[in-house]
Amino acid sequence: xxxxxxxxxxYWIYVIxxxxxxYAMIVKTNLVKKIIGMNIFQTAIILFYIxxxxxxxxxxxPIMTDAQAHGHEAVLVDGVIxxxxxxxxxxxxxxxxxxxxxxxxxxxxxxxxxNTLNEDEILxxxx
Amino acid sequence: xxxxxxxxxxxxAPALIIVIPLMFALLTPVIGLIRREWTFPWxxxxxxxxxxxxVTALQDVMRNGVIHYRMGNWEPPxxxxxxxxxxxxxxxxxxxxxxxxxxxxxxxxxxxxxxxxEVYFRCIFLLQVTGFLGIVITGDAFNLYVFLEIASLAGxxxxxxxxxxxxxxxxxxxxxxxxxxxxxxxxxxxxYIVTGSLNMxxxxxxxxxLYGSKVVLxxxxxxxxxxxxxxxxxxxxxxLPDAYTKAPSAVSALVAPLMTKVSVYVMIRILFGVFxxxxxxxxxxxxxxxxxxxxxxxxxxxxxALAQKDFKRMLCYIIVAEVGYMVGGVGLANTTALRGxxxxxANDVVMTAGLFxxxxxxxxxxREHRLDDFKDMFKRMPFTMAAFATIALSIIGVPxxxxxxxxxxxxxxxxxxxSWIFVAALLFSxxxxxxxxxxIFEIGYGFHGDHGHSAGGDGGEAVxxxxxxxxxxxxxxxxxxxxxxxxxxxxxLIGKIIQYAVPVL
Numbered sequence: 001x002x003x004x005x006x007x008x009x010x011y012w013i014y015v016i017x018x019x020x021x022x023y024a025m026i027v028k029t030n031l032v033k034k035i036i037g038m039n040i041f042q043t044a045i046i047l048f049y050i051x052x053x054x055x056x057x058x059x060x061x062p063i064m065t066d067a068q069a070h071g072h073e074a075v076l077v078d079g080v081i082x083x084x085x086x087x088x089x090x091x092x093x094x095x096x097x098x099x100x101x102x103x104x105x106x107x108x109x110x111x112x113x114x115n116t117l118n119e120d121e122i123l124x125x126x127x
Numbered sequence: 128x129x130x131x132x133x134x135x136x137x138x139x140a141p142a143l144i145i146v147i148p149l150m151f152a153l154l155t156p157v158i159g160l161i162r163r164e165w166t167f168p169w170x171x172x173x174x175x176x177x178x179x180x181x182v183t184a185l186q187d188v189m190r191n192g193v194i195h196y197r198m199g200n201w202e203p204p205x206x207x208x209x210x211x212x213x214x215x216x217x218x219x220x221x222x223x224x225x226x227x228x229x230x231x232x233x234x235x236x237x238x239x240x241x242x243x244x245e246v247y248f249r250c251i252f253l254l255q256v257t258g259f260l261g262i263v264i265t266g267d268a269f270n271l272y273v274f275l276e277i278a279s280l281a282g283x284x285x286x287x288x289x290x291x292x293x294x295x296x297x298x299x300x301x302x303x304x305x306x307x308x309x310x311x312x313x314x315x316x317x318x319y320i321v322t323g324s325l326n327m328x329x330x331x332x333x334x335x336x337l338y339g340s341k342v343v344l345x346x347x348x349x350x351x352x353x354x355x356x357x358x359x360x361x362x363x364x365x366x367l368p369d370a371y372t373k374a375p376s377a378v379s380a381l382v383a384p385l386m387t388k389v390s391v392y393v394m395i396r397i398l399f400g401v402f403x404x405x406x407x408x409x410x411x412x413x414x415x416x417x418x419x420x421x422x423x424x425x426x427x428x429x430x431x432a433l434a435q436k437d438f439k440r441m442l443c444y445i446i447v448a449e450v451g452y453m454v455g456g457v458g459l460a461n462t463t464a465l466r467g468x469x470x471x472x473a474n475d476v477v478m479t480a481g482l483f484x485x486x487x488x489x490x491x492x493x494r495e496h497r498l499d500d501f502k503d504m505f506k507r508m509p510f511t512m513a514a515f516a517t518i519a520l521s522i523i524g525v526p527x528x529x530x531x532x533x534x535x536x537x538x539x540x541x542x543x544x545x546s547w548i549f550v551a552a553l554l555f556s557x558x559x560x561x562x563x564x565x566x567i568f569e570i571g572y573g574f575h576g577d578h579g580h581s582a583g584g585d586g587g588e589a590v591x592x593x594x595x596x597x598x599x600x601x602x603x604x605x606x607x608x609x610x611x612x613x614x615x616x617x618x619x620l621i622g623k624i625i626q627y628a629v630p631v632l
Contacts, residue, residue, distance in 0.1 A: 095276045109294040
C-alpha cells in the first residue's frame with residue numbers, strides 16, 4: 001500500500017488538493033471562501049496535467065539551444081519532457097483566471113445588494 | 128446560394144462560422160464608442176453572416192460529405208481540426224438561426240430591462256453564440272473544453288445582469304458549472320495519458336484496445352457527470368431554475384434553449400464519436416444508466432413544473448423534463464429512438480426559444496412573469512397568444528406540430544426496446560403538459576372567474592388590443608411557424624440529415 005502511495009505520489013497530492021477544493025466549494029457558506037475552494041480545485045487539475053508531462057531519468061525542458069546551428073540533429077524524446085500538457089494548461093490557466101474574474105465581479109455585485117457574503121444570510125433576505 | 132460564386136468562402140466556412148462572431152464581438156465596444164445604436168445592426172450582421180455560413184456548411188456536407196477543416200493547415204492529430212458532419216451541421220444552423228431571431232426579438236426587451244448596458248450586452252451575447260458554435264463545430268476534445276468555458280462564462284455574465292436575485296443565482300451556477308467543466312477537463316487528461324491524443328477521431332481510433340483500462344473507465348465517468356451538470360440532467364439540475372428564471376428575457380430565450388441542447392450534443396458526440404457505441408452498450412452499462420436517469424428526469428421535471436406559479440420557472444422544469452426525453456432517447460440505444468432524440472433536439476430548441484420569447488413579451492408588458500399575468504391575454508395580444516398556443520401544442524405533442532413527431536419516434540424506439548416505463552414517462556409528461564398549458568389558456572381567456580361573475584355576464588369591460596411590438600412578435604411568429612414546418616417536413620429532415628447524423632445501432 002505504502003509503495004503505491006510513494007510511487008504515484010503526484011496523483012495522490014492532486015486528488016487530496018482537489019478534494020480540499022471540492023469540500024470548500026460545497027461546505028463553506030462564505031462566498032469568497034467558495035471561490036478560493038474553486039481555485040484550489042482548478043489548480044489541482046493543472047498540477048495533475050503538469051505532473052503527467054514528467055519523465056523519469058533527468059528529462060529537461062524542450063528548449064533546443066542548438067537547433068539553429070545543427071538543425072539536422074534528431075531530438076532525443078527521452079531527454080525532454082512532454083511540452084503539450086504545459087501548453088494545454090496555459091490555456092486552462094487563462095480560463096481559470098477568467099472564471100475567477102467573473103466570479104469575483106458577481107460577488108461584488110452580491111455584496112452591494114445584500115451587504116453580506118454569507119450564503120445563509122443572503123438566502124434569508126431573499127425569502 | 129450566392130456564396131457558391133466564391134469557392135474560397137465555401138471552403139473556409141467552418142473557420143468563418145467561429146471567427147466572424149468572435150471578431151464582431153471584440154469590436155462591438157469600439158462600435159459602441161462611436162455610436163451606441165450602431166451596435167445593433169452590427170450584431171445582426173455578425174449573426175446573419177454566421178447563419179449564412181452555417182447553412183452553406185450544412186449544404187456542403189449534404190452534397191459532398193463530411194468537411195474536415197485544418198486550422199493553420201496542421202495535420203489532425205497535432206493541430207486542431209474542425210469537423211462538420213450532418214449532426215453538427217444541423218446544430219450549427221439551429222444555433223445561429225436561433226441566435227439571429229433572439230437578437231431581433233431582444234432589442235426592445237433589452238432596452239427596457241437593461242437601459243444603458245446595450246453595448247456590453249451585445250458584446251457578451253455574440254461571445255455566447257461564438258461559444259455555442261465552437262462547442263459544436265470542433266473536432267478536438269480540448270478545444271471543446273475551451274469553447275465550453277467561453278459559452279459558460281458568457282452565460283454567467285449574461286444571467287447575472289438579470290432581475291433581483293440574479294447575481295446570486297448566477298454565482299451558484301458558476302460553482303456548479305465550474306465543477307462540470309473541470310470534470311470534463313480531467314476526463315480529457317485521463318484519455319490523453321493513455322492515448323497521447325486530443326483529436327476526437329484519433330481518440331476513437333486509439334481507444335478500442337484500451338476499453339478495459341480503469342483510466343478509460345474513470346475518464347468516461349468524469350465525461351458523463353461533467354456534461355450532465357452542464358445539461359441540467361436531474362438531479363444535477365438545481366442551478367437551472369433560478370438562473371434561467373432570473374436572467375433577462377432575451378438571455379433566457381437564447382441560453383435556455385441552447386446551453387442544454389448543446390450539452391446533449393456533446394454527450395452524443397462523446398458516446399458515439401469518441402467512444403464506440405459498443406463501449407457504452409456492452410463494456411459499461413452507460414446506456415441503461417442514461418435511460419433510468421432520463422426517465423427519472425421526465426417524471427420529476429413534470430411534477431415540479433406542476434407546482435410552479437411563475438411562468439418562466441415552470442418552463443425551466445419543462446426543460447428538465449425535455450432533457451430527460453433526449454437523454455432517455457439516447458439511452459434506449461436503438462436507431463429509431465436515437466433519431467427521435469436528435470429530432471427532438473431540433474424541435475426543442477425552437478419550442479423552448481418560442482416559449483421563453485412569450486415569457487419575455489409578458490414581462491415586457493406586465494414587468495413580471497407569473498402565470499396570473501396571462502389574464503385576458505388572448506384578448507389583449509391575440510397574435511402572441513396564437514403563436515404561444517401553437518408552440519404549447521407542440522410541447523404537449525399534438526400533430527401536426529414537430530413535438531408530436533419526435534415523441535412518436537421516441538415512443539416507437541421505446542416500444543422496440545420493450546421499455547414500458549419510458550413509454551409511461553412520455554405519456555405522463557405529455558398529460559402533465561396538457562394540464563400546465565390548458566391552465567394558462569384558461570387564465571388567458573379569463574375563464575378563471577376570480578370575481579364570481581364569469582358564468583353569467585359577458586365579462587363587461589372590453590379589453591383593448593395591445594399587441595407586443597412587431598420586432599418581438601415577428602420572431603415569435605417565425606418560431607411558431609417553424610415548429611409546424613418541422614412537423615410537416617420531419618420525414619425530409621430525418622431522411623436527408625438525421626439518418627446520416629447518428630450511427631445505426
